Amino acid sequence: MAEIRVQNLRKMFGSFTAVQDSSFVIDDGEFVVMLGPSGCGKTTTLRMIAGLELPSSGQILLDGGDVTFNRASQRDIAFVFQLFALYPHMNVRKNIGFPLLCQGVPSAEVRKRVEATAELLRIDHILDKPVSGLAGGDRQRVALGRAIVRRPKAFLMDEPLGTLDTEFRDLMIHELRELHNSIEATTVYVTHDQIEAMAMADKIAVMNHGVIEQYGEPQEIYDRPATMFVADFIGSPSMNFVPFHASLEPGPAKISIDDQPIVLPDLREGIEDKDMMLGIRPEHIQFDDNSRLRGSVLGAEYLGTTQIVTVTTARGDMKARVAANIPVQNGETVGLVFDGHRLSVFEEQSGRAIQTQLHDPIVPVGV
């Protein structure tokens, strides 16, 4: 197992910058997800770590050793593409053992490790079956087994669940995370799917236009997004943004939107006469008839325990996640209040988050 250290990594394709000066450290045994829209540079970063692309500048260190220009085969890293590719003419045992045979591992040892791997993935009962007759889930477990049987220093995975339907994907998300917990291999996983990222990652690197906009634990990224891009990309439905203009001193702060006073988390930096954006997660909005911030209900999406209500206000459409037993009628006028100390504040121009008490080193414990 290994630590992966990426320093000032940069990749140009002609005049196009795919990855700009990326630096981050993946600790030994960590599961890191690189998340972003297509074209953000996440796959290019992964391919450079794998040795499938050479960087234009910068360094990649594997356990402290510089592997920047090593061949892929010299890095002891397993790359998992889509989990489907199996050798159709071999049975499960041979499929899993194939990488070891290629390395010239003695057959008794191959047998032992294949069986241990199969047990880990709970496919030991189908070891001698042909792969052609297997169900989808089992096929992927076999493909996964082939990747882990070598016990490489790190796993790199490029959207391995991308082509699966949602039902299987949910199942595999849990299995992959469980597998990681039991073998604790350093893993870098690329996806554009925030659900996969939030459910599996120890840390998430959110990328946009070749830049890592934030690198941190899932909860931190959700609660304290560093930029408006991150705030918008993570969360379903997305964070609501309401523009305002203000000059505010550091410390307790209050603004007013449509004459409705809104308490912000204590500011840790001042705001000088600037166009700002207030960021409100849908679950931090509640209905209150006394609020002067009003709108009319455009529609409600029923989700069982909760519902997502879209409200058209003078400041644009806002989505609120409220309990499903709150009755709402299309066209009805409602007042909105926000859960003050969970709000985010951004500079409109740069998209950067203003530091508030949410960013203080000791964060109040809560759910």
Place this chain on the structure above:
Amino acid sequence: MANVTFKGVSKSFGAIEAVSDLSIDIADGEFVVLLGPTGAGKTTTLRLAAGLEKPNSGSILIDGADYTTTEPSQRDVAFVFQQYSLYPHLSVFDNLAFPLRSPLRKISEEEIEKQVRQTASLLRIEHKLKNKSTQLSGGEMQRVAIGRALVRNPSIYLMDEPLSSLDAKLRAELRLELKRIQRDLGSTILYVTHDQIEAMTMADRIGILSEGGLVQIGTPREIYSDPDNVYVAARLGQPSINVLPVSAMRPENAPGNAYSIGARTEHVRLSKTDKRSANASLDWIEHLGDQNHIHIRIGDHRLTMLADPRSDLAPGDDLDLQFDAPLYFDEVGRRIR
């Protein structure tokens, strides 16, 4: 627009009965979603409605007329598949116009232009009409594919997981749009998915399928809050309903023949208490972004619920847990009402 009726329809492939004795009525202008796991018979049902498969027994009526063995081309239905297949060498406009330019239809180019523009504006892709279909994002391509079905204005739309290959954000966007379009046009849609969110947010009624048969059909609220059995109860709700043996903690007013308790987040009341009077404890909190799950332990049993964003419970807390009108099931999983 039209209504569709399945009367005791069965379809076997060799020894496997994919659809068994299925009866369902879809009203004119209704959006019905068939929900079930892989192998429940969802897609076969759709293909039977389209005429791509012929039933072994039973009949299929459209607007009261028997269409059981009618060829697909004679049915006036449009099918939207999971994988959008557009003509890559044609522009978005020509892709949308293609079904209208069929020699059978003899529609004037002027009329085609009008209908294509109307459809494009409905789907908000007017500004992309001149693009090659390959110069589109995934969401736009799927919108064009849906548009190609809409432009023909058929009596019935059949959709087989049309959103499943899109990412979460686009899925959420297109869910809303599809529902809006269906309302605006008053279309009859039979839609197949295994995504419960799609079913709950779009359907007028959800039909729950299992092993080729219809287990229950009703509005999303009926299916969610008033399921006939454990299987239906487990289809909707995130996190899934917790099913515990009634012996785990027998609530006072549990019926005598109750075998298990089905508890969703809204059926459980939690309060912090001291160790001595606690009957449960908070194991851990799973942060999933848009929702957080709290995992609770009652003796040897575990419960997963949605966390209240305003609650201050923390892992390790001792809890007093009370059930509030949960669901009860008998030995074979039937609901006790």
